[in-house]
Amino acid sequence: xxxxxxxxxxxxxxxxxxxxxxxxxxxxxxxxxxxxxxxxxxxxxxxxxxxxxxxxxxxxxxxxxxxxxxxxxxxxxxxxxxxxxxxxxxxxxxxxxxxxxxxxxxxxxxxxxxxxxxxxxxxxxxxxxxxxxxxxxxxxxxxxxxxxxxxxxxxxxxxxxxxxxxxxxxxxxxxxxxxxxxxxxxxxxxxxxxxxxxxxxxxxxxxxxxxxxxxxxxxxxxxxxxxxxxxxxxxxxxxxxxxxxxxxxxxxxxxxxxxxxxxxxxxxxxxxxxxxxxxxxxxxxxxxxxxxxxxxxxxxxxxxxxxxxxxxxxxxxxxxxxxxxxxxxxxxxxxxxxxxxxxxxxxxxxxxxxxxxxxxxxxxxxxxxxxxxxxxxxxxxxxxxxxxxxxxxxxxxxxxxxxxxxxx
Amino acid sequence: xxxxxxxxxxxxxxxxxxxxxxxxxxxxxxxxxxxxxxxxxxxxxxxxxxxxxxxxxxxxxxxxxxxxxxxxxxxxxxxxxxxxxxxxxxxxxxxxxxxxxxxxxxxxxxxxxxxxxxxxxxxxxxxxxxxxxxxxxxxxxxxxxxxxxxxxxxxxxxxxxxxxxxxxxxxxxxxxxxxxxxxxxxxxxxxxxxxxxxxxxxxxxxxxxxxxxxxxxxxxxxxxxxxxxxxxxxxxxxxxxxxxxxxxxxxxxxxxxxxxxxxxxxxxxxxxxxxxxxxxxxxxxxxxxxxxxxxxxxxxxxxxxxxxxxxxxxxxxxxxxxxxxxxxxxxxxxxxxxxxxxxxxxxxxxxxxxxxxxxxxxxxxxxxxxxxxxxxxxxxxxxxxxxxxxxxxxxxxxxxxxxxxxxxxxxxxxxxxxxxxxxxxxxxxxxxxxxxxxxxxxxxxxxxxxxxxxxxxxx
Numbered sequence: 013x014x015x016x017x018x019x020x021x022x023x024x025x026x027x028x029x030x031x032x033x034x035x036x037x038x039x040x041x042x043x044x045x046x047x048x049x050x051x052x053x054x055x056x057x058x059x060x061x062x063x064x065x066x067x068x069x070x071x072x073x074x075x076x077x078x079x080x081x082x083x084x085x086x087x088x089x090x091x092x093x094x095x096x097x098x099x100x101x102x103x104x105x106x107x108x109x110x111x112x113x114x115x116x117x118x119x120x121x122x123x124x125x126x127x128x129x130x131x132x133x134x135x136x137x138x139x140x141x142x143x144x145x146x147x148x149x150x151x152x153x154x155x156x157x158x159x160x161x162x163x164x165x166x167x168x169x170x171x172x173x174x175x176x177x178x179x180x181x182x183x184x185x186x187x188x189x190x191x192x193x194x195x196x197x198x199x200x201x202x203x204x205x206x207x208x209x210x211x212x213x214x215x216x217x218x219x220x221x222x223x224x225x226x227x228x229x230x231x232x233x234x235x236x237x238x239x240x241x242x243x244x245x246x247x248x249x250x251x252x253x254x255x256x257x258x259x260x261x262x263x264x265x266x267x268x269x270x271x272x273x274x275x276x277x278x279x280x281x282x283x284x285x286x287x288x289x290x291x292x293x294x295x296x297x298x299x300x301x302x303x304x305x306x307x308x309x310x311x312x313x314x315x316x317x318x319x320x321x322x323x324x325x326x327x328x329x330x331x332x333x334x335x336x337x338x339x340x341x342x343x344x345x346x347x348x349x350x351x352x353x354x355x356x357x358x359x360x361x362x363x364x365x366x367x368x369x370x371x372x373x374x375x376x377x378x379x380x381x382x383x384x385x386x387x388x389x390x391x392x393x394x395x396x397x398x399x400x401x402x403x404x405x406x407x408x409x410x411x412x413x414x415x416x417x418x419x420x
Numbered sequence: 421x422x423x424x425x426x427x428x429x430x431x432x433x434x435x436x437x438x439x440x441x442x443x444x445x446x447x448x449x450x451x452x453x454x455x456x457x458x459x460x461x462x463x464x465x466x467x468x469x470x471x472x473x474x475x476x477x478x479x480x481x482x483x484x485x486x487x488x489x490x491x492x493x494x495x496x497x498x499x500x501x502x503x504x505x506x507x508x509x510x511x512x513x514x515x516x517x518x519x520x521x522x523x524x525x526x527x528x529x530x531x532x533x534x535x536x537x538x539x540x541x542x543x544x545x546x547x548x549x550x551x552x553x554x555x556x557x558x559x560x561x562x563x564x565x566x567x568x569x570x571x572x573x574x575x576x577x578x579x580x581x582x583x584x585x586x587x588x589x590x591x592x593x594x595x596x597x598x599x600x601x602x603x604x605x606x607x608x609x610x611x612x613x614x615x616x617x618x619x620x621x622x623x624x625x626x627x628x629x630x631x632x633x634x635x636x637x638x639x640x641x642x643x644x645x646x647x648x649x650x651x652x653x654x655x656x657x658x659x660x661x662x663x664x665x666x667x668x669x670x671x672x673x674x675x676x677x678x679x680x681x682x683x684x685x686x687x688x689x690x691x692x693x694x695x696x697x698x699x700x701x702x703x704x705x706x707x708x709x710x711x712x713x714x715x716x717x718x719x720x721x722x723x724x725x726x727x728x729x730x731x732x733x734x735x736x737x738x739x740x741x742x743x744x745x746x747x748x749x750x751x752x753x754x755x756x757x758x759x760x761x762x763x764x765x766x767x768x769x770x771x772x773x774x775x776x777x778x779x780x781x782x783x784x785x786x787x788x789x790x791x792x793x794x795x796x797x798x799x800x801x802x803x804x805x806x807x808x809x810x811x812x813x814x815x816x817x818x819x820x821x822x823x824x825x826x827x828x829x830x831x832x833x834x835x836x837x838x839x840x841x842x843x844x845x846x847x848x849x850x851x852x853x854x855x856x857x858x859x860x861x862x863x864x865x866x867x868x869x870x871x872x873x874x875x876x877x878x879x
Contacts, residue, residue, distance in 0.1 A: 133547055134589075146589065147609045151799045176788040183798045195789045195817040199824070203865045206856040207820065207872065213852070214874035216750075216811050221820065221872075223813035 047170050047276045048163065051319050051354055051395040054267060054278045054309065055156055055181060055388070058298070058326035059136060060285035063340050064347025065332060065367075065378060066295060067104060068118045068360060072097035075367035083291055083334045098360045103299035106307060110351060115317075116306070117357035119348045119387050119417065121365050123328055123380035125410070130342035132286070135327030140180035142385060144410035153184025155385075156279060158407045159392060160186035171277035172270050174263050182279045189275075193262035197228035260301040261308050268312030271320065285326060289337035306351045318353035321391050321420075329378050332367055345378030348387055350419065354395060361387075361417050385411045387419055394420035421743040426846040430747070430879045432705060432737070433529025435759030438835075438843040440527060446737045452528040453568050453730055459526030460564065463518040467561035468581065468650075471511070471554060473504040475582070475647035478550050508553040513776045515556035516783060516794060521771045523758035534567045534733075535559065536754065537704055540802035542578040542620060544587045545795075551583075555795040558583040571697065571727040572688035575620060576681055579612070582645035587800070588612040595641040595659025608659075613637035615800050621687040623696030632665050639663040639670055639683055653677040666690070688727045694719035698732060703805055706741060707748045714739045747878035750807040753790035755879075756819060757783060760871050763844040766830050782826050789818035811877075819877065824868030837866025850875050 070076055071086030071093075085091060091099035092108055098120070100108065110116035125144040126135050137146060142155025153161075160171055161184065171188035173179040182188045199207065204225060211218040260282055267278040282305065284298040302324065310317045329346025345365070351357065365371050365379040373379040385408040392398040392407070394416070404411050428449060429435060429442035436442065443449045466472070481501035488494035523532045539559045546552045562581045566574035578584050585591055593609035594601045613636040617628050642658030645651040658675035668686060671679035687693060698718035702710035718735045725731035736742055751759060761771070774782070784794050791810060797803050804810070828834055837857040841849050853873045860866035870876060 131548065133545070147607070147611050148614065152801060176785070176793070178793055178796065178798050180798050189814075190791070190812060191814045192789050195814045195821070197817040197821050199820070200861060200865065202859075202861045203824065203869065206859060206865075206869050209852050210850075210856045210869055210873035210875070213850075214878075216807060217816070217874040217877065220811045220813055220816040224817035224820065227813055228817055 047166055049276065049396045051321060052271045052276055052278075052313070052316060052352075053391070053395070054271070054320065054322040054352070056302070056305065056322065056324040057136065057140065057179070057181060057279070057281040058285050058302070058324055059132070059177075059281050059283045060287075060298070060326075061132065061135070061328050061330055061342055062285040062298065062324075062326040062346060063287060063291065063295070063330040064118075064120060064326075064345070065329065066287075066291065066340070067101050067299075067349070068094075068120055068347045069099045069101060070097060070120070070364060070367065071099045073364070073367045075369075075371075079333045079367060081334070082338050083340070095360060097364075101295070101299065103296050104303055106303040107351070110306070110310070111358055114356060114358040115310070115353055116349070116351045117355065117359050117361065117419075118350065119361040119382070119384070119419070121345045121362050121378055121381040122348050122384035122387070123345050124384055126328060127344065128374070130328060130344075132327060132342075137180065139325060139327045139384075142181075142408045151180075154179070154181035155388070155407050156181045156277060157184030157186050157188065159396075159398060160184075160188065160277070162398065162402055162406060167274065169270070169274050172267065172275050172279070174267055174278060174280040175259075177281050179279050179281065182277070188277075191227060191266065193259065193266050195224075195228070197224055199225065258301070258304070260305050264305040264308035265312055268309050268316075271313060272316050282324075287330070287339050288335070288341060289339040291334070291339040294339065302349070310351075320352040321354045321395060322351040323388055323391065324349040324351075325384060325388070331376050332372055332378055333376065343377035344373045345380035348384055350387070355391070355419055359418075361419060382414070382417075383411055386414055387417065389413055390416055390419055421740045421745070423737075424743055424745075427743055427745070429529060430759075430846070431742070431749075432533060434523040434526070434532050434755065435529070435762045435879075436844060436846055437524075437762045438765050440525070440762075443528075443530075446734070449528075449530055449737060450730060450734055453531060453534075453733070457531065457564070459522040459528065459532065460560070462526070463521040465515050465518045465556050465560045468554060468557040468583070469561060471557040473507050473511070473553075475551070475554070475650075477504055479647040505550060508550060510776060511553035512556075512794075513779045515553065516779055517771050517774060519556065520758055520761055520783065521768060523755075524761040524766060524771065525768055529762075531567065532758075533705075533755070535564050537701070538567055538574060539563045540797070541700070542574070542584065543797055543800050543802040544581075544583040545797070545800075546583075547586045551586075552795075554583060566729075568730060569728070570688075571693075571722070571729055572685045574729075575616075575684050575688050578620070579616065579640075579643065579680070579684060580651050580677075582651045584612070585643060585645040585651055588615060590640060591644040591646065593637065593641050594657050595638055597660055598641060598658055599656040600654075601657075608634075608637055608641065610634065610637040612643075613640055616684075616687070619801055621696070622690055622692040623699075626690075626692040626696065628666060635663040636665045636683065639665060639680060642675055643677070643680060653680075689723065691719070691723065694722045698722060701732065702736060705736065705749075708806070711739075711741050714741060747875070749879055750810050751877055751879050752803060752810060753787050753792035753815070753819070754794075756790070756871075756877060757787065757822065759876075760823070760827070760844075761830075763840070763871075763876075764827055764831060764835070764867075765843075770830060782829060786818055786822045786826065789814065790822070791815045791818070820868070820872045823871035824864060827867050827871070828864045834863045834867050837863060837870060840867055841870050844870050845873075845875050 069085045069091050076085055086099050090102040092105055093099050107116045124138050126138040140154045141151055160166055168187040168189045171182055173182040173188055173190045176192045207221055211221055263280050271278055282301045287294040313320055325348055328344055330340035330343040335341050363381040365381050389403045389408055400413055423446055425442040481504055484497040485494055488497050558581055562577040588611040589609050590612040592606050594606050610633055614633050618624050622628055638659040642653050642655055644654045655675040662669045662672035665683055670683045698715045718732045721731040721735045787794055841854055841857040853875050856869045857866045860869055
């Protein structure tokens, strides 16, 4: 098996020549200093408003069961105890080993500063822009991009937005690379040579096309080796839960491949969290996509997983009470999930406000007890060395950092 | 450097066609603009007021669900709302097809390009999934008819459109001393005021300050919209008293939309607005660094014509730099795809009869890969102008793949690449492209190489 691993690494590194092979750990023992930090930060936007109360169930709260009579929680719902108070939804069980290894955790009762309107689009804009609200105009860039702006001299490949979706969180003046795994490019040798001919006198088009061909060839090489990799993964008990198919797995695989090289930041989104009806079933799709994604990242990152922080953020939570169609509606407070060897998992962070009648926000939603932006802010502070005033003013305007939550 | 019909089609229009003649002169370009909107008549898109399903339809459906007396009635009402959503999804596809057909088969490509330019200037995004099909009708109603008229009319039409009002959350904005605020003060929202000053009129370098933004936001209170009534002026929400914007005072007595219109007309007539618009137009059509005397002349013509836009277009079209042969700008993905359909002469029926799935596969998804998700720029400042924003590895992968693969799925038989290179690029294509078109292994590769070439990607 080690021989296979090395061969796979070597082939991936070799295929990437001219693009990022120089940073492959196999080709050069020392990675190039692409950024002044070695940590990998992955920001996953969970679009549609994930129900934090169902994913990380506060089953120790006496009010929970009455709020969710058919959306069964705790033992009745087959959930897995985490710490005696919180339990993990059964669809997220593939992440239990990571919890036990201290590589998966959550921050609960969090939200952006967005309140009351509960629109997905506005909620996502506020989450990705990292702003307190949208009333002042100026929706131009995302908080990850503003973080890049304060670090001079970064190459575009340091940050990658992945997938077809536009990622506001990485949009802005700092240049970031972008790739969608379905941007396939299969050219015959003849067509490729002729493409060089037609672009010969236009350096902008020539260089971009060369890079596109290089990335696409690397990807197709990986596809060709998928069977081999699947064999290897099947031997790893950790990976047996991974359904290795679907766009989200391709995205996670691509992200991991970049992050093993020069890339330090990757961002993409996972859709499908808007569980208004039959949540027991509808949550399964998002759960599978997210657990596959995290496990694929871990497996494909190898030793780099140890210096990786994955933050999974959603625009808002969902109502504490289930609705008439066995689902939940748009709410306020929710949960942020996190994973990676660089973070201190195995814990549910945050101050729990309770689910009693008087505890709920507007009598209906989980009360947010902390600005969710504080968690990525502390991660960037502790792992990337970003100064507190920069975080509170430039990256997350209006944020009060507060006490260090101990996520790192 | 003087007028050239080939350049006119490539730089100012939607590209060359083997079956449609390019304009013969600047006078003809201006005559076409002054004449009837033939493409809109041939390939209609409803206005916001006429669109089906309308926001009112959705509102009625939701009300029916909420007021259903029993489960059966509620289930039936849900089916009706699902039907509306399906109709909305179909409408998006129908409008994409109409826009592509206009670009591919209309005579006046300049009008199509101007419409996209001004729609981008007044970018809106749908505020929920049920509003995705409303962007094209918004453009059809507020933007397109004013592309050939006065800027202040376009500005007023946009600011009074429900799409813009809801996008910038203007409907929530309340004067601090308004009657509505006495009961339920949702606060002043400066969003629309700031964007009108920064993006739509004076520009980010314009002579306004935070006080102007706040006063203008107070003046705009009362401009509101909802699903039932569309856009309207609600005096209870309006801040009482006069507001001073850029040194001029508006209102004072009765609250009225007329005060807002007065201010918008004055903003449109501001010299900073003239320069901002002239520069933006020249950057879009000509070059990242347009000549200073051209901007001066365009701004002057705009002001002399009381914001009449064709006066500004005419100055641009009669300026020598408009006809320099070097192709400096990169086509945005929508323009690339539209001009490829035109160069390939994809028949009207193929576009009209394309199924939803085909439009998604062959147009919508590829546009996203190229970096231009249909009608969904990230922010209100619209799509980027810089070539480097478009010519990225992923963007090129998307363009090359489309060029090589999609034409053969649109046409029963592809043209001979050795002829197509002249259809697409005109009588004097670069030798390298002529060579590549003839040296390709397959016809589809040959067509693809022509379409993927920098010579076709630029304008």
